[in-house]
Amino acid sequence: MTLREEILAEASRLGFLACGVASLDPSRFGDALDTWLARGFGGTMRYLHRQAKKRKNPALIVEGAVRAVVVLDSYLPRHSALGTRHSADGAGQVPSAERRAPRIAKYARGRDYHLELGERLGELSRFLIERGATVARAFADAGPVPERELAARAGLGWIGKNTMLIRPGTGSFFFIGSVLTDLPLEVDRPFETDHCGTCTRCLDACPTDALVEPRTLDATRCISYLTIEHKPDPDPELARQFQGWAFGCDICNDVCPWNERFAAATDRSAYQDRGDIPLDDPDFFERLDAAGFAARFADTPLERPGLARMRRNFATAYQSLEP
Numbered sequence: 001m002t003l004r005e006e007i008l009a010e011a012s013r014l015g016f017l018a019c020g021v022a023s024l025d026p027s028r029f030g031d032a033l034d035t036w037l038a039r040g041f042g043g044t045m046r047y048l049h050r051q052a053k054k055r056k057n058p059a060l061i062v063e064g065a066v067r068a069v070v071v072l073d074s075y076l077p078r079h080s081a082l083g084t085r086h087s088a089d090g091a092g093q094v095p096s097a098e099r100r101a102p103r104i105a106k107y108a109r110g111r112d113y114h115l116e117l118g119e120r121l122g123e124l125s126r127f128l129i130e131r132g133a134t135v136a137r138a139f140a141d142a143g144p145v146p147e148r149e150l151a152a153r154a155g156l157g158w159i160g161k162n163t164m165l166i167r168p169g170t171g172s173f174f175f176i177g178s179v180l181t182d183l184p185l186e187v188d189r190p191f192e193t194d195h196c197g198t199c200t201r202c203l204d205a206c207p208t209d210a211l212v213e214p215r216t217l218d219a220t221r222c223i224s225y226l227t228i229e230h231k232p233d234p235d236p237e238l239a240r241q242f243q244g245w246a247f248g249c250d251i252c253n254d255v256c257p258w259n260e261r262f263a264a265a266t267d268r269s270a271y272q273d274r275g276d277i278p279l280d281d282p283d284f285f286e287r288l289d290a291a292g293f294a295a296r297f298a299d300t301p302l303e304r305p306g307l308a309r310m311r312r313n314f315a316t317a318y319q320s321l322e323p
Contacts, residue, residue, distance in 0.1 A: 020154030105248025
């Protein structure tokens with residue numbers, strides 16, 4: 001067994017959905033990133049401007065690194081206490097029978113993936129060190145790593161019109177993690193075929209028109225950005241279009257035919273819905289104090305916006321469902 005084969009086997013043992021190896025050559029989307037930032041589509045995420053140089057040239061991220069070992073980690077929960085899979089009609093409206101609040105993105109209903117994914121990436125990093133690496137730094141959706149491009153470069157899927165990485169036979173309900181290393185591993189053949197075809201379901205279904213064109217997201221209109229990253233109150237006109245989402249949004253994933261056909265639930269307990277948020281209780285977060293919020297959500301993605309913004313998000317979610 002070659003070293004590369006050993007690494008792929010270890011990634012599988014750790015429970016990752018898929019694994020591949022990519023070069024750290026300069027990004028072919030560098031000019032597109034500059035244009036995207038110049039158009040203001042990054043909103044208040046100023047760190048994207050600070051990271052741009054490294055995102056455009058990933059070899060600069062970790063000194064000495066020459067390869068990225070990229071993994072996919074499935075997160076789709078088996079059951080959901082917060083509503084069934086989203087569907088939308090051609091106008092992007094949720095059928096009234098399915099309108100339930102709150103709506104929490106599927107990835108955020110269990111343990112924080114930064115912790116869960118990060119721990120296993122740490123194990124993979126140690127495995128690389130044991131196999132001779134002197135550089136093996138893990139990244140779990142953090143830092144200036146262009147995860148989707150590296151994943152496509154590692155042959156794991158293509159970047160869809162909804163800007164998500166989509167894997168044939170799997171869909172897109174997974175996290176992307178990477179370990180940057182100095183091991184000169186054989187790289188995988190990049191995934192260069194676009195399997196979106198003429199489909200525009202994701203663009204048509206987005207209620208805030210955040211997908212301004214295929215593969216271009218205006219984050220300042222995105223429900224996920226507005227409920228997680230954006231600290232000020234959202235624009236009232238946009239807020240009315242939230243369709244009950246209180247944290248994140250699954251719409252552009254849910255309507256994707258690749259997910260409708262192939263998405264399968266994970267057995268990993270950390271990503272299952274913990275049922276921490278009761279249904280149809282508009283005052284749930286209002287009744288929580290800081291200590292109560294921390295006790296329930298400190299190890300979940302909801303910790304990022306914090307109690308004050310989750311109170312706001314809950315109120316906005318319910319208001320967006322009013323006739």
